[in-house]
Amino acid sequence: MGIALEVKQLTKTYNNGKKALEGVDLSVPEGSFFALLGPNGAGKSSLINILADTVKPSSGQVTFLGKDLFTERRWCKKQLGVVPQEIAFDPFFAPRDILKIMSGMFGVKPDMKWIDELLERLELSEHAKKNARQLSGGMRRRLLVAQALVHKPKVVILDEPTAGVDVELRKRLWGFMRELNAAGTTILLTTHYLEEAEELCDHVAIINQGKLLTSQSMKGLLDNVGSSSLVLEYPEERIVSTDIEQKLADFSPRSQGNKVTLCLKKTDGHTNFNDAYQAALATFGEATSVNIQDEDLEDVFLRITHENQT
Amino acid sequence: MNWYGCWTLYSRESRRFLNVKMQTIVAPALTAIMYLIVFRYAMGARSVPDLDVPYFEFLIPGLVMMAMMQNAFANTSSSIMVGKLMNMQIFLMMAPLSAFEVTLAFLGAAVTRAAIVAVVLLLVLVPFSDMHIEHVWMILFYGVCGSIIMGGMGMIGGMWSKTFDDMALLNNFIIMPLTFLSGVFYSVKQLPESWQAVNHFNPFFYLIDGFRHGFLNVGDTDPSQAVLIVSLATVTTMFACWQLWRTGWRLKD
Ligand SMILES: Nc1ncnc2c1ncn2[C@@H]1O[C@H](COP(=O)(O)OP(=O)(O)OP(=O)(O)O)[C@@H](O)[C@H]1O
Ligand SMILES: [Mg+2]
Secondary structure, eight states, X not given: OOEEEEEEEEEEEOTTSOEEEEEEEEEEETTOEEEEEOOTTXXXXXXXXXXXXXXXXXXXEEEETTEETTTSHHHHHHTEEEEOSSOOOOTTSXXXXXXXXXXXXXXXXXXXXXXXXXXXXXXXXXXXXXXXXXSOHHHHHHHHHHHHHTTOOSEEEEESTTTTOOHHHHHHHHHHHHHHHHTTOEEEEEOSOHHHHHHHOSEEEEEETTEEEEEEEHHHIIIIIOOEEEEEXXXXXXXXXXXXXXXXXXXXXXXXXXXXXXXXXXXTTXXXXXXXXXXXXXXXXXOSEEEEEEOOHHHHHHHHHHHTTO | OOHHHHHHHHXXXXXXXXXXXXXXXXXXXXXXHHHHHHHHHHHTTOBOTTTOSBHHHHHHHHHXXXXXXXXXXXXXXXXXXXXXXXXXXHHHHHSSOOHHHHHHHHHHHHHHHHHHHHHHHHHHXXXXXXXXXXXXHHHHHHXXXXXXXXXXXXXXXXXXXXXXXXXXXXXXXXXXXXXXXXXXXXXXXXXXXXXXXXXXXXHHHHHHHHHHXXXXXXXXXOHHHHHHHHHHHHHXXXXXXXXXXXXXXXXXX
């Protein structure tokens, strides 16, 4: 399996001096379903917009399907479809015409069968002839997705494609993305719905403050870096003071009301459950319930982004 | 070259004004007719001093050229402005279209709109006079170059403007004065010497005068000099549009 996208030491400094990307390296395998995660302002859109050619890079290199993205733009653009984060639409035309125009601008004679299928799959058929101004926010976003797919790109990049799309449609949209991926399309997306990313994506990268924190397979991230935690419930509220925090530093304790959470570590296939439980018993007394929770993507995400902030 | 993409963008830009014919074609025709009626009765059968043509006939080519220029400007500038406000120009940037292709498509559509407006105005206005065409090449040359120059200025203005207010500023303080003071309503020979000299620095003056020359076979400028100046202005405008779009001036962060 080849590499669809290889980003090397990419930086972006905006005119106001804001450093949005500070030397990001990223490698997206061909055929992968790749999640690019990060808190607000991390630099995800800056990265995507540079790939889409709507923002100029400050320095760095990008290899796209084996070619230099910045010198062979025209060829690369034909293989790439991008859904921008910000809603944009042509107020003069109806969705079907917008799709025909978009296809034409990519130098591809509109394939009406494909356009109708896209409208159908993105549930826009009913609105195909309305002026784009009459569409709701979620419909406009789905139209953006259709626009990105109209020239049948090999690589699709989606910047929060499901923001503002309702639950049911979101599920179906993901179903469609999965089919495209199964048919060989490489998909890179950003989203703040971490459960969805966990369920769908096979690769994940986390960036924060313009820097890459981790990039690996989803399974690898959840298995290795990600561990499980011990959740203890008490009859009354428990507070983690700085004192306790120091004493239990190995377990990075957190409390929430009458719940205390201790992080467990895995060494040689064994978790340090016993140590954690003993320590908790000594510090907080008898618990009313004890549970072990596997860390999910959200926990890993929060842990990794917080570790790197301090 | 992505010819098909360029053609698609050209037809999009043309359909945009064809979809609103009332605003883009009927309205300019109506304005020109009103000017003509007003001047017809105000000036009567008087003729333009030194040129020996009825004032009324003198006015028609100037009005037509002015309408062409204004429409060419409006077509490109409004498209880019709306594109900016709707965040729509990103589709042009994401598509495999070079700056050259984008410029070609935008200017092509501007010329198309100007030509349609010109034909409509001539069909409406000429029956009131007994004008005829003297030099087809002049009419075509100045008509096309004038539309390209103004279409190009519209592109640059659209890229420069951050808001519709900026655009209005540009329109009211640069475009309108230059067009009104370019000899649509008077022959420069009617002006005092010093103003005649100033007029020769107004590029629009050559366009209007040359275009009129094609109909009336009289003019204030030396055609060979005017052709040179207008060609140069056309090429410069096109080059500026191409380069500005290529660098993403005021469009790309
Ligand atoms: N055009 C711009 N000019 C100046 N600064 C900008 C510009 N666009 C983004 N930034 C800044 O760059 C940083 C990264 O922004 P970016 O949009 O890439 O974040 P993001 O990861 O996409 O966030 P979100 O999840 O909110 O979409 C932010 O601090 C933002 O304020
Ligand atoms: Mg973003």
